[in-house]
Amino acid sequence: MKRYERVAQTLAQRIEQGLYRTGDRLPSIRALCHEQGVSVSTAQAAYRRLEETGQAEARPRSGYYALTRTTPGVLPRVTRPAQRPLDVSQWDQVLELVRGAPAEDRMLMLGRGIPDLEAATLRPLQRLLATLYRGVDARGLNYDNLAGSRELQRQIARLMAASSCLLHPDDILITTGCQEALSLSLRTLTSPGDVVAVDSPSFYGTMQILKAQGLKALEIPTDPRTGISLEALELALEQWPIRAIQLTPTCNNPLGYTMPESRKRDLVALAQRFDVAIIEDDIYGDLAFTSPRPRTIKSFDGDGRVLLCSAFSKTLVPGLRVGWVAPGRYRDQVLHMKYVSTGASATLPQRAVAEFVAQGYYERHLREMIRQYRCHRDVMIAWVERHFPPGTGISDPQGGFLLWLELPGAVDCVRLNERLAVEHLHIAPGSLFSASGKYRHCLRLNYASPLTARVEAGVRRVGEMVSELLS
């Protein structure tokens, strides 16, 4: 055993014995050298080793912090939404959340669905964009192919093979973010008045599409570990004329679960039996903490009824608006919808993302982000366990960077948010994620970016305020 390995082992044992809990500061490099009688480079190597094993986390300009796999003591309960089609409301609250570019300097936005945009592994993307624009020719300024840049279609097909999805580049249409992919899919499949079954809680952006299109949401009970209840969905399919099933089965937003593969397969069978289409939102799928990443529902799709929607907004950056849809048998109709909605997508961002993937930067970036988000999940769960009232239900994310809390009592998180605003804090209230404003006692937190002392103080303060409101 090398010297640095021995030092790492000593520290690991202390963490396992509970001498250091998740989020506790470990000895500084200097202190470790002194204590263990080793050189600076050995101490550094020991910490790098602990980072690799997921037992320590480096925080820039602060030092190393202990990390243990914290599983939540209490999970959120299986949801029990109203079992009938409802009109979607909540636009005012969604607008509140999405209206402005987040001004992190003034507000601590603990609730938005934004990845870490300061990651060093994103730099090559920036460089590619700058280089492409500097050397752009008339073609790069012109309308692109309507279906998308050939090279990007090809790279996405290659990436999706990792989820056991065998797509031809022509099966993929590039869109303006995942939002457009979802919107085109729903508009292709439905007419005003139709009913769409959704997991619940569900991403508010999709719910607002239902509202805009005059569709009704049928929210299906959802288990925070395994996702949408197939039993409840089957009953609903028997009872209501459902036109489409929309869900986020992998690294769910907001609940963080990944539906087990057997249930994904069963869902496809169910959809076949009732001859209904499935809109699968996979936007967080590449951020799963397991390798290889989980299979998509689409990968079980034998007859083209699954419309797979995704984007690089969570895995890379949202501001380029590069998304895509694999619409199966609905390709021609979705392409028409795309043409009338926005025409061809912006040209060079597609090329830049394609290059970023082709040159291996994407996989490197994912690896780094998955490591970071996995650490952060454990730290954030530990903080919530520490700072929130006992009995708080905490999700156990299998990927992505979002945590869902169910408060142990009738705290109204919209009101909570108003009180937090005074202190420049912000969470995403759970009611956004329901057609009719359920889950008011739930909230969503984001743990993507470095978990600084300021973030911990914020989480602590939210927890305190929840306790005050409960008492």
Added chain:
Amino acid sequence: MKRYERVAQTLAQRIEQGLYRTGDRLPSIRALCHEQGVSVSTAQAAYRRLEETGQAEARPRSGYYALTRTTPGVLPRVTRPAQRPLDVSQWDQVLELVRGAPAEDRMLMLGRGIPDLEAATLRPLQRLLATLYRGVDARGLNYDNLAGSRELQRQIARLMAASSCLLHPDDILITTGCQEALSLSLRTLTSPGDVVAVDSPSFYGTMQILKAQGLKALEIPTDPRTGISLEALELALEQWPIRAIQLTPTCNNPLGYTMPESRKRDLVALAQRFDVAIIEDDIYGDLAFTSPRPRTIKSFDGDGRVLLCSAFSKTLVPGLRVGWVAPGRYRDQVLHMKYVSTGASATLPQRAVAEFVAQGYYERHLREMIRQYRCHRDVMIAWVERHFPPGTGISDPQGGFLLWLELPGAVDCVRLNERLAVEHLHIAPGSLFSASGKYRHCLRLNYASPLTARVEAGVRRVGEMVSELLS
């Protein structure tokens, strides 16, 4: 009078006397020096003077060509579309036109709606984009404000003041191209089955929105010099439950006319009387050949019923997909539509365009393009007069870069296009511009890019083939 002015005057007189017709090559610099006994710099100054007066045109690596204002001998007739609401068809043909990124190297695309993308005055845009991406921070990679980048909203408000439109930055929502602006507007105003009145011929992108939304098009007779017939429109409003009037009144695509201001004012009054909304597509408006540019219909709008749609796709470049809508009293609904359609628009392209405008590059570019397109219009009209069969109706564009031809007989331009394809030539058949495929004997040409010998040969060949088909 300076020496070079005297030389310029001599040449101008010869052009006016008809010694040189539009498109004829003028003496080379060397020949002019020899003939007039002047220096190279004097000869060059003389040609620059002729360019300024619009009597000569420089073609890169070729020399100077004479230019006279050619007004078409025969205008297209006032259109007489079916006077009842129709379902829109023609998607297959539109798809044919818009599917692929144009490959100018193989095909000579004489029909697409694309500006000159090689213009030197575009370079600063490219530079701004490269610089912005190189120095981008997390904010530039993040979601932008939902309504749009503040700075771009401000610059657009400033620009629109030139069309007597007093807009507040908050009145403007940034979109993914003009296509999204039109799509959001129509979706906000209508439900499936509704009737929309349109000018005729009309931009096929809008017509396809009607198709996708299950709307019916009521095509209104349109005069190739003054636009939509207010008399016919009034009759239609009396007879049908029209939900919106959609038109392109300034530098119309495809007819090139600009509706006189008095008729724009009358149209607003008519819309008020029947309480109907107007969707005004102004995408070519800044390319009008008059200064100041013509007023928008929106500028006569007293009660917020005009939704003004535009983009930088024709004035700058299409591939950035930066457009906007000023939705008047429908702002909140259009903002919701925008959120559900694509979310916030891409961040840095908005900043780059805003900078380009703020630093004066936009006005410089417009000046240059207007000069170029005005020249090209005259050359293209002269070529068509020369190479097409007599009796061909030719539009007289007041701005933009599109020419509309009405052939003197029953030539089917869809078939014509098929025959042209074999010779790597392509025009836009007129039937694209009608709900039900009228105008099959019409076609659209583009004169944006340098009118090289290859282009003239192409136009000649199209004219010959038309003559063959007619005989």
